[in-house]
Amino acid sequence: MGPATEHPLRYALVNELHARPSPRLGAPSTCAFVAFKEPRDAVNRDRGRDVAHLEQLTGRHGAPRPDPDESHYQGQLGRHELKWESHTEFVTYMATTPGLPARAFDPSAAAIFPDEWQQAAPGKRVAAVLVQIDLLPEDPQEVLDRIGDWFARDSLTAVWVLDETAMIAGDFRIDADGWMRFALFVRPDTGSGRIGRIVHRVVELETYRAMSMLGLGRARSLSRRLNELEPRLSAIVDGMTEDRPADALLQELLSVSAELEAQAVQHSFRFGATAAYEAIVMDRISALRETRFMGRQMLTEFMRRRYQPAMRTVKSNETRLKTMVERAARAGELLRTRVDVERSAQNQDLLERMDRRADLQLRLQHTVEGLSVVAISYYAVGLLSYALSPLAHAIGLDKSYLIAGMTPVAVLLVWWAMRQVRRRLQQPGERGHL
Structure with missing residues (x-):
């Protein structure tokens, strides 16, 4: 089966499944995580600015430059292994380092993210997490003593995870340096891949909690x-x-x-x-x-x-x-x-008024028609009297008798002609000449 049979996106879509693997971490180690989001219209933000901000960080440590067309980056920056991801509304940076600081949750553990670099970020910081990974002591009371000194008791959560493979503790509070802190204690036989997945889920838990509460x-x-x-x-x-x-x-x-x-x-x-x-x-x-x-x-x-x-x-x-x-x-x-x-x-109501108006117009029309018959008959008799006067004189007929005889005939003829006109107007389908 040749390449011509492959869908053009097949390899890209399969590679997307493996583009964001969880880090592999040992114990003890430290994870510093930050997420930035544009305050407005983060979905349509200029993602080139995010890549440029990442490039400023990689350039400080001489690491390979990120691909501007990729939505993820992973590389070694000195002692830190950096993982960068671009999401729909935000970008995340995770830096993991072997070992623990001398003081628990010392902000120096996140020195890879300098304050001036964070202030120059295209967006605002919505999550900042420090995770300390250590081996689980044989005596669980020792764990309680440690986390009792690190976290606020009223909001402290402490749970076994993954069938008691590890223990996670945190109080979901932000310390004076702006970091939310979690402690992870793992059994000595826990694999680096499983530790990485636990840490990844913890930082995602805090990131998506912050995003949802917006x-x-x-x-x-x-x-x-x-x-x-x-x-x-x-x-x-x-x-x-x-x-x-x-x-x-x-x-x-x-x-x-x-x-x-x-x-x-x-x-x-x-x-x-x-x-x-x-x-x-x-x-x-x-x-x-x-x-x-x-x-x-x-x-x-x-x-x-x-x-x-x-x-x-x-x-x-x-x-x-x-x-x-x-x-x-x-x-x-x-x-x-x-x-x-x-x-x-x-x-x-308008139709009723129109009906009344049409009825009035019809009555007025009949009145005008009667008056028209009289007027037309008057002029017809007058014209005929002029036309027939010589004839009446020749036969010795008085003109007044002639006019009196023509008047009823003229009125009847005019009335008949008006009726014919009205009949033809009321029958628009018929054709003819008046």
């Missing part, structure tokens, strides 16, 4: 706007039962409907993205296959109490917006029906 602020602002529009929409519906003028109601309804449609357009993408990101967050938690560690809070419990309420707020406002758009559409249908009924009544 919809919360939009939902709150939308809620305030809907609180203003809902009374107006209710007043319009109530006004339809109070015989308010349809024109005034229509103008108000158009204003409210236009505002609702504008809100739907502005928020549809963000709400859709929020739902997608939420699904990814829950998928990453499910993929970890967590179990309880020494009675501590689990990730699912933390998310149920701290994260899911925010997602329900977004969903409820999205549903509320859709409901109000549908209410406005139904109100428009009702108002259109009312206008049609009123217009039909007006047309009926």
